[in-house]
Amino acid sequence: TAAVSYTVQSVAVLFAVRMVGGSAMTVWDLSRKAYTSAEIPKHMMGRISATLAGCQKLAIAFAALLSGVIAQHISNRSIFLVQIGFTGTALLLLLLHDVRQSGCSALFKPARRGSGAAAAGSGPSTLAVLREMWRELLGAGVFCGLLTGIRNTFAVLLPLHGHHVGIIKSHIGAAIAAQRIVEAALTLSVAGHFADRYGRKAVSVPALILMAAAFALLPMSRDFTMFLLASMLYGCGNGLLGGIIVSFNAGLAPPHARTQFIGLFKTITATGGIILPPALGLIADWTSSLEAAAIVISLATLFCAFWLVAVVSDPRPSAHRVSLVVPATSTAPSP
Secondary structure (H helix, E strand, C coil), rough: CCCHHHHCCCCHHHHHHHHHHHHHHHHHHHHHHHHHHHHCCCHHHHHHHHHHHHHHHHHHHHHHHHHHHHHHHHCCCCHHHHHHHHHHHHHHHHHHHHHHCHHHHHHHHHCCCCHHHHCCCCCCCHHHHHHCCHHHHHHHHHHHHHHHHHHHHHHHHHHHHHHHCCCCCCHHHHHHHHHHHHHHHHHHHHHHHHHHHHHHHHHHHHHHHHHHHHHHHHHHHCCHHHHHHHEEEEHHHHCCCCHHHHHHHHHCCHHHHHHHHHHHHHHHHHHHHHHHHHHHHHHHHHHCHHHHHHHHHHHHHHHHHHHHCCCCCCCCHHHHHCCCCCCCCCCCCCC
């Protein structure tokens, strides 16, 4: 899809091509989260999810910096060549990777004929999972949907505001790269450990306050220094939230219906990611002010923190811990 996007001349065709690419990304995301839910112990979910998210953020930081330089010195369309390079490398790594069945858990091994899993079919229906897990979907699902929308909106707002105030493309790319580096550093170093030790709410609320402050600061950014400061402030908040969606998604998924629950959860989070960025544009058009739209999204970020505290259930990390110590069996003393 990246190769077609590089050559296409029609907006309608470009839209269709990106829809296909988005579908492929969704399938990959669902499979990744299902594997994470099955393989990672609950008491380590925050650290492992944060590590995976931190590695992804580092890759995004490098890609943002490279894309900004290419757009500045070659052309905007050449950014698709960067995407071709990264996706081609990922495909090559997957083709060269030797997946050994013996290293997988029993969940991913084929069910034997006549076994309960095979006889029962594909598990409960999506509607049954919705009825059973609606509280988790309403609480954590809506929170993660709002968070996804906030993240997507900042990704749109940052370059849009930079272009609006006359910041050059390479500086915009540098600011995005700096933001991603800060995010990755915090995600890899502290986010997962804090989430596992103190709970996801204790980490998420201050992080969302930092993100709301970044949205409020961005309209006051008229030069590169303030622009970079707002970007890095957002990176601090979003870095503390690294892996939080995967942690909620995989941690809440019931063992008997992982893929159905993760699919429903993904639908909610994707809906939030779709709604908020266009809302930013509508508010900016209605008020004739991009700055006013940024303030509204800042308030939405604070509402997201309120929703987390008021609605989302987040058990203490100790409740998820699994004891690895096998108690010794008592034996009668020998005569």
